[in-house]
Amino acid sequence: MTTVSKSSVSFAPATVANVGAGFDVLGFALYQPGDHVVARFNNTGKVAVKAITGDGGKLPLDAHLNTASVAVMKFLYHLRSDQGIDLEVHKKMPLGSGLGSSAASAVAAVVAANDLLGNPLEKSALLPFALEGERVACGAAHADNAAPSLLGGFVLIRSYEPLDIVPLSTPNELYAVVIHPHIEIRTKDARDILKKTIPLKQAIVQWGNIAGLVAGLLKSDYDLIGRSLSDVIVEPVRSILIPGFDAVKRSAIEAGALGCSISGSGPSVFALTKSLSTSEKVADAMQTEFLAHHIDSDRFISAVNRDGATILSEHHYQ
Amino acid sequence: MTTVSKSSVSFAPATVANVGAGFDVLGFALYQPGDHVVARFNNTGKVAVKAITGDGGKLPLDAHLNTASVAVMKFLYHLRSDQGIDLEVHKKMPLGSGLGSSAASAVAAVVAANDLLGNPLEKSALLPFALEGERVACGAAHADNAAPSLLGGFVLIRSYEPLDIVPLSTPNELYAVVIHPHIEIRTKDARDILKKTIPLKQAIVQWGNIAGLVAGLLKSDYDLIGRSLSDVIVEPVRSILIPGFDAVKRSAIEAGALGCSISGSGPSVFALTKSLSTSEKVADAMQTEFLAHHIDSDRFISAVNRDGATILSEHHYQ
Numbered sequence: 001m002t003t004v005s006k007s008s009v010s011f012a013p014a015t016v017a018n019v020g021a022g023f024d025v026l027g028f029a030l031y032q033p034g035d036h037v038v039a040r041f042n043n044t045g046k047v048a049v050k051a052i053t054g055d056g057g058k059l060p061l062d063a064h065l066n067t068a069s070v071a072v073m074k075f076l077y078h079l080r081s082d083q084g085i086d087l088e089v090h091k092k093m094p095l096g097s098g099l100g101s102s103a104a105s106a107v108a109a110v111v112a113a114n115d116l117l118g119n120p121l122e123k124s125a126l127l128p129f130a131l132e133g134e135r136v137a138c139g140a141a142h143a144d145n146a147a148p149s150l151l152g153g154f155v156l157i158r159s160y161e162p163l164d165i166v167p168l169s170t171p172n173e174l175y176a177v178v179i180h181p182h183i184e185i186r187t188k189d190a191r192d193i194l195k196k197t198i199p200l201k202q203a204i205v206q207w208g209n210i211a212g213l214v215a216g217l218l219k220s221d222y223d224l225i226g227r228s229l230s231d232v233i234v235e236p237v238r239s240i241l242i243p244g245f246d247a248v249k250r251s252a253i254e255a256g257a258l259g260c261s262i263s264g265s266g267p268s269v270f271a272l273t274k275s276l277s278t279s280e281k282v283a284d285a286m287q288t289e290f291l292a293h294h295i296d297s298d299r300f301i302s303a304v305n306r307d308g309a310t311i312l313s314e315h316h317y318q
Numbered sequence: 319m320t321t322v323s324k325s326s327v328s329f330a331p332a333t334v335a336n337v338g339a340g341f342d343v344l345g346f347a348l349y350q351p352g353d354h355v356v357a358r359f360n361n362t363g364k365v366a367v368k369a370i371t372g373d374g375g376k377l378p379l380d381a382h383l384n385t386a387s388v389a390v391m392k393f394l395y396h397l398r399s400d401q402g403i404d405l406e407v408h409k410k411m412p413l414g415s416g417l418g419s420s421a422a423s424a425v426a427a428v429v430a431a432n433d434l435l436g437n438p439l440e441k442s443a444l445l446p447f448a449l450e451g452e453r454v455a456c457g458a459a460h461a462d463n464a465a466p467s468l469l470g471g472f473v474l475i476r477s478y479e480p481l482d483i484v485p486l487s488t489p490n491e492l493y494a495v496v497i498h499p500h501i502e503i504r505t506k507d508a509r510d511i512l513k514k515t516i517p518l519k520q521a522i523v524q525w526g527n528i529a530g531l532v533a534g535l536l537k538s539d540y541d542l543i544g545r546s547l548s549d550v551i552v553e554p555v556r557s558i559l560i561p562g563f564d565a566v567k568r569s570a571i572e573a574g575a576l577g578c579s580i581s582g583s584g585p586s587v588f589a590l591t592k593s594l595s596t597s598e599k600v601a602d603a604m605q606t607e608f609l610a611h612h613i614d615s616d617r618f619i620s621a622v623n624r625d626g627a628t629i630l631s632e633h634h635y636q
Contacts, residue, residue, distance in 0.1 A: 025526040158530035208343040209526045212476035218536040
């Protein structure tokens with residue numbers, strides 16, 4: 001018999017997906033914000049969501065609809081385990097902000113459950129279950145959030161069929177500024193606005209840039225990263241949904257950012273920099289510019305997270 | 319007064335452009351075949367093509383129409399030099415084969431001229447003039463042949479406007495097999511057959527693969543290189559012009575190639591391998607398969623050329 005009182009507490013970070021030219025294939029993790037999930041054994045043989053905090057009541061407690069519990073159910077099914085697990089999901093990041101909120105919850109949940117069960121799987125093997133959880137929330141599994149949230153760093157999704165995850169090394173001094181403007185974009189709207197076909201000429205520009213970005217990351221060439229942080233296909237369309245985007249982006253570059261684009265499906269906007277002090281200036285400039293468009297915002301500044309999802313010891317958890 | 323009898327002899331290698339998913343943005347150089355150009359001062363104040371060998375009479379001797387002489391004229395114009403130069407172009411590679419023949423001649427010509435003039439420019443600074451030469455031959459300058467022919471190795475053309483050339487390191491044991499089937503494809507036909515718009519879903523697959531290929535090269539991950547050597551946009555269309563392509567590709571993979579695709583606009587087909595002995599087997603298999611389709615072919619096996627265009631000492635030149 002397992003001890004019912006045992007619990008595991010995990011953290012999974014927010015992520016920036018797409019990263020300029022890497023639509024649907026590239027993402028990276030932040031050190032903060034992120035989600036906490038507490039997992040405990042129960043004796044019901046079922047997975048249950050006992051509590052959700054920080055979501056403003058928006059997320060479902062029904063275990064078959066919640067991204068965290070679905071991920072854990074898929075994980076237990078894979079293990080052929082009929083162990084029951086209670087989950088608490090503590091959202092510590094904005095929902096619907098383009099920072100991979102549902103991926104973070106799903107990742108945190110499977111990481112906590114895996115720890116609770118004595119780590120039957122390697123961390124990297126947990127990805128498929130997190131993706132199943134995200135599929136519930138988003139209708140589709142876009143590994144460009146879940147993979148970096150789980151593994152940390154920059155992660156390339158080379159292929160979805162079959163899933164081929166390529167961790168990319170990250171330059172030492174790479175920082176991200178994320179500004180979350182207080183406007184709402186539904187992921188579905190952000191997808192529907194995209195054209196189903198694109199000019200070959202633009203596609204060539206795009207794959208030059210994604211190739212340049214990957215080369216810049218692996219060569220620690222900050223200028224190349226900056227030059228490659230350009231998206232001629234998705235950003236021009238989606239930025240229409242973000243008032244002031246062009247001015248915010250310009251202000252980021254003028255304040256010293258290597259580059260700037262939309263985080264995931266938005267509305268958050270991210271910039272990359274090569275120092276913490278520049279990051280502060282860039283964040284100031286971007287928030288000031290959003291304010292000039294009468295939009296309040298939150299800011300997050302973080303080095304690129306190299307650890308991904310982690311288990312927290314109990315005393316770390318408040 | 320310069321000495322009229324002085325001459326410089328250069329070699330510029332054949333190149334494989336596109337390299338799977340890198341249409342118009344990626345290319346690499348072979349050690350052989352390639353072109354030789356001899357440059358000598360003359361007293362006419364003009365650039366002249368005095369001889370062309372190995373072209374079967376197909377290339378123009380008119381200095382304003384020949385890719386080699388145009389490249390040298392642009393170079394001299396840039397230097398504000400009214401020095402006259404005679405060129406001999408010795409084609410040591412097949413024309414119209416998808417191996418960057420015109421780029422090799424243009425590159426060899428400017429490299430020889432630069433040496434003749436005492437190297438007023440760094441080698442890498444010669445690229446724009448080679449591209450101008452190629453523009454004459456092809457109507458457009460696609461740096462994915464000229465850049466690797468000049469610089470060697472794998473070269474990413476991140477951007478054309480402005481031109482942004484990114485040399486990529488190459489794994490130590492990477493070999494190329496190139497099979498040149500004796501069929502003709504005009505570059506213009508190979509371009510015209512391409513669709514002007516492509517589905518976004520295919521573009522995403524493509525940029526996952528180009529990103530994976532760049533990561534594989536920089537990480538020396540041969541398996542990743544192989545998995546990433548996939549082109550869902552250009553190869554399916556252009557391969558229609560190459561009888562037996564699918565069978566030839568399959569035979570290459572079965573014989574141990576990491577991957578296989580069309581070299582440039584074809585008809586040459588290339589495969590990458592990680593050893594010389596595998597390369598021989600792959601070449602055998604590919605040529606046998608072409609023969610089964612009643613097509614004779616030439617084979618070239620080479621490590622990836624890390625040197626690019628070079629100056630030959632006189633006694634090296636036959």
